[in-house]
Each structure stands twice: as C-alpha cells, then as structure tokens.
Amino acid sequence: MSLLSVCDIEENVIEILEIAKNFKEGKMEKKPLEGKTLAMIFEKSSTRTRVSFEVGMYQLGGQGLFLSSNDLQMGRGEPISDTAKVLSRFVDGIMIRAKNHKDVEELAKEADIPVINGLTDLEHPCQALADMLTIQEHLGDFKENKLTYVGDGNNVCNSLLLICACLGMDMSVACPKGYEPNPEIVAKAEEIANKNDSKITITDNLKTALKDSTAIYTDVWVSMGDETEAAQRQIDLKPYQVNNDLMKLAKENAIFMHCLPAIRGEEVATEVIDGPQSVIFDEAENRLHAQKAVMYYYLKD
Numbered sequence: 001m002s003l004l005s006v007c008d009i010e011e012n013v014i015e016i017l018e019i020a021k022n023f024k025e026g027k028m029e030k031k032p033l034e035g036k037t038l039a040m041i042f043e044k045s046s047t048r049t050r051v052s053f054e055v056g057m058y059q060l061g062g063q064g065l066f067l068s069s070n071d072l073q074m075g076r077g078e079p080i081s082d083t084a085k086v087l088s089r090f091v092d093g094i095m096i097r098a099k100n101h102k103d104v105e106e107l108a109k110e111a112d113i114p115v116i117n118g119l120t121d122l123e124h125p126c127q128a129l130a131d132m133l134t135i136q137e138h139l140g141d142f143k144e145n146k147l148t149y150v151g152d153g154n155n156v157c158n159s160l161l162l163i164c165a166c167l168g169m170d171m172s173v174a175c176p177k178g179y180e181p182n183p184e185i186v187a188k189a190e191e192i193a194n195k196n197d198s199k200i201t202i203t204d205n206l207k208t209a210l211k212d213s214t215a216i217y218t219d220v221w222v223s224m225g226d227e228t229e230a231a232q233r234q235i236d237l238k239p240y241q242v243n244n245d246l247m248k249l250a251k252e253n254a255i256f257m258h259c260l261p262a263i264r265g266e267e268v269a270t271e272v273i274d275g276p277q278s279v280i281f282d283e284a285e286n287r288l289h290a291q292k293a294v295m296y297y298y299l300k301d
C-alpha cells in the first residue's frame with residue numbers, strides 16, 4: 001500500500017485528516033512508530049517536506065534517514081528496482097521527492113514496503129492533505145466552500161483537484177491557455193467530483209473562476225524542473241498574479257493559500273501573501289501534522 005497519488009486515498013482522506021487533527025491536538029498515543037525507520041530520498045530541494053517528515057518521524061518515536069539522490073548509487077545509475085529491493089530489507093517505508101512520477105511508480109512496484117510521494121512532476125499529495133487540514137480549520141465544512149487555484153496548472157494544482165473532488169468541495173482553476181492541469185487528472189477529478197456532488201471548472205477567465213470563492217491558492221510560475229521555460233512563463237502568467245485587485249473577485253474574507261516557497265512580486269503580491277487573509281504559515285505547520293498522520297497510517301502495524 002503506497003501513497004503516490006491522492007487517488008490512492010480516495011476513500012481515506014477524511015480518516016487521515018482526522019488522525020492529523022488528533023496529532024495536532026495531542027490526542028494520539030505517544031511514539032506509535034517506536035523502532036520504525038523511514039528512508040527519505042530527495043532528487044530535488046526541500047525545506048518543509050524534509051523537515052516535516054524528519055521531525056514528524058522523531059516525534060512518532062521512529063527515525064528518518066535523509067538520502068540525497070546525489071549521494072545514493074541510484075544517482076549513478078543503479079536501477080530503481082534494485083534500490084527498492086535493498087531498501088525494503090533495511091527500512092519500514094520510503095518517502096521520495098522525485099523528478100519523474102514514473103520513477104516513483106516503479107519504486108513502489110518493486111518495493112515490499114510503503115512508498116510515499118513527497119512531490120513529483122505530477123502530484124504533491126502530502127501538501128494537499130495539509131492544505132485540506134488548513135481549510136477545515138479556517139473555513140469549516142468542505143462542501144460549503146470553494147477553492148480557486150490561480151496560475152500554473154502544476155503538480156500542486158493536480159493534487160488539489162483530486163483532493164477537493166474526494167471531499168466534495170467545488171474547485172476552479174484559472175490559468176492561461178497552455179498552462180492547464182494534467183488532462184488525465186482533470187478527468188479523474190471530474191469523475192470523483194460527480195460522485196461527491198461537487199464541481200470542477202478549468203478556465204482562463206479569472207472572474208468566472210473566482211466567483212464565490214472562499215479560498216484562493218497559487219504556486220510558483222516556475223516549478224523545479226521547468227527552469228528552461230522561465231522567461232516565457234513570466235510573460236504568460238503575469239496577468240494571473242494574485243494581488244489585491246484579484247482577491248476582490250472572490251468572496252470577502254476569502255483566505256489566501258500557497259504551498260511555499262513563494263516569490264513575492266511574481267505569482268503573488270506582497271500585499272496579499274503578507275496580508276490579513278494569508279494563512280501560509282498555518283499551512284506550513286500543518287505539513288507536520290499531516291505527515292505524521294500519513295506515516296502513522298502507512299507504517300503502523
């Protein structure tokens with residue numbers, strides 16, 4: 001059992017969020033993962049994911065091992081399948097941040113232990129869980145709210161589409177043509193949303209997307225791996241900067257969300273990210289509680 005996509009927890013999102021809430025409120029047993037180990041492979045930079053998993057594992061009584069792909073034999077060409085089989089003999093779970101989602105799928109297929117996606121080019125499910133915990137705390141019932149993602153339809157956007165669908169929350173994406181989220185993810189999200197009576201809208205029209213929105217979300221215009229397209233992206237995405245004028249298109253007092261790291265003056269204006277509607281540091285803190293819930297869910301016997 002692995003967590004590669006939000007689809008893998010379609011039926012369990014509520015349960016994992018409940019565990020996260022209980023960890024945050026100190027209601028869970030102490031050190032439930034005593035003696036367990038988690039290999040944490042990073043092919044890309046990270047602050048929040050690394051620290052939340054490492055500190056989280058410590059707080060759960062276990063041990064996280066930070067493994068940079070630069071130092072692993074995998075970085076020199078050792079097959080993913082061999083790495084999966086070897087790590088399965090040493091540790092109880094693997095968290096991986098990878099360039100290619102397909103590599104993570106292969107790792108999970110070959111490993112005998114759970115694999116957790118700590119971000120790929122396609123999805124960021126652990127971030128999405130922390131974001132939903134944040135929405136629940138600030139806004140309450142998912143079905144009474146609407147999330148609008150503005151900007152590049154990237155990995156973070158893909159996982160948000162799926163998780164909103166699972167929770168029956170309406171979500172729209174406002175992005176320029178050519179920057180839409182992955183079409184297969186959109187189709188899957190629509191299928192799940194239909195079952196849960198919610199709506200997904202993908203449009204280049206900011207007004208349509210932001211109407212009645214209670215949470216506005218954005219992410220960087222240039223994700224890790226997109227660096228060669230940086231100049232063109234700055235031009236194409238400029239009209240989608242989240243600033244005070246854009247926030248006025250949403251409901252009054254809508255919250256502002258960002259997975260971080262952010263670039264002030266690009267995807268978001270300082271007035272918004274550092275303003276009263278911003279909940280970015282609650283989101284960051286909730287990575288810890290959500291990641292503890294994920295590790296508990298996947299690694300507890």
Ligand code: CP
Nearest residue numbers: 046047048049259260
């Ligand atoms: N939001 C997020 O995943 O942050 P890091 O890249 O710092 O882990």
Ligand code: NVA
Nearest residue numbers: 154156219223224260
């Ligand atoms: N979309 C960003 C998220 C970073 C947490 C990236 O993939 O670089």
